[in-house]
Amino acid sequence: MKFTYNRILSYFFRGLLVLTPLAVTCYVIYTIFFFVDGLIPVPFPGIGILMVIGLITFAGYLASLFFTKPLFEWFERGLFKIPLVSLLYTSIKDLMSAFVGDKKKFSSPVIVQVSETVSRLGFLTQEDLSIIGKPDLVAVYFPHSYNVSGNVFLVKRELVTPLKGVKSSDVMKFMVSGGVSPLEH
Numbered sequence: 028m029k030f031t032y033n034r035i036l037s038y039f040f041r042g043l044l045v046l047t048p049l050a051v052t053c054y055v056i057y058t059i060f061f062f063v064d065g066l067i068p069v070p071f072p073g074i075g076i077l078m079v080i081g082l083i084t085f086a087g088y089l090a091s092l093f094f095t096k097p098l099f100e101w102f103e104r105g106l107f108k109i110p111l112v113s114l115l116y117t118s119i120k121d122l123m124s125a126f127v128g129d130k131k132k133f134s135s136p137v138i139v140q141v142s143e144t145v146s147r148l149g150f151l152t153q154e155d156l157s158i159i160g161k162p163d164l165v166a167v168y169f170p171h172s173y174n175v176s177g178n179v180f181l182v183k184r185e186l187v188t189p190l191k192g193v194k195s196s197d198v199m200k201f202m203v204s205g206g207v208s209p210l211e212h
Contacts, residue, residue, distance in 0.1 A: 060076060063075070063076045063079050064076040064079075066079055067079060067082075103116075134150075134195050135150060135151040135152075135189060135195070136148065136149070136150055136151075136189070136190040136193060136195050136198035136199075137149055137150065137151050137167060137187045137188060137189050137190060138187075138188050138190060139167055139180075139182050139186055139187050139188075140186045140188075147169055148169075148190075148198055148201065148202050149167040149168055149169040149170075149180075149202075150167065150168045150170075150195070150198075150199075151165060151166070151167055151187065151189070152166045152167065152168045152179065153165060153166035156181065161181065163183060163184055164181040164182060164183060164184065165181070165182055165184050165187055166179055166180075166181055166182075167179070167180055167181075167182050167187060169202075170199065170202045170203055171203075172202065172203060172204065172205035172206070173203065173204070173205060193210055193211075194211075197210055197211050198210065
C-alpha cells in the first residue's frame, strides 16, 4: 500500500512539474493577448491585436522618416519640460531602450569578483563614470532571481571580467531563474 501511495504522489508531483509552467505560460499569453486585443474595441477577436501591432509598427516607421523625425523629437522635448511626466517618461524610455533599439544595455554580460571566493553575474551598463568623478568605476546591473527588479553597483573596473561566447539572453535567463536554467554556448 505504501509503495502505491508513494508512486501516486511521485506521479502527481511530476505532473505538477510538467503542467504548472505550461499552464502559467498559457495564462499569461492569454491575458496579454486579450488585454492588447481589447485596447481597440472591435467585434472580432484578434483584429484588435493586429491593429495595435500595425499602429506600433506605423509609429516606428513614422519616427524613422527624415521629415517626421523632428516632430517626434519636438514632442519628446515638450515631455521633458513637464516635471513628473519627464521622470516617468525617461525612466520608461530608458528601460525599453535597454532591451530594444540601437542602444541595448543588457548586451554585455560580465562576472564581478565580489570577494576572494564569491563572484556574481551581471550586465555592464555604463563604462565611463568620470562625470561623477569616478573614472575607475563602471556600473553593473545585477538582476534579482524570480523578480523583475535588480540593483546597480558601481564596481572597480579591474574586478569586472566580460563573458565571451555566452549570449546575453542566456545569462539573463540563468540569473532570473536563480541559476536553474543552464548557460549554453
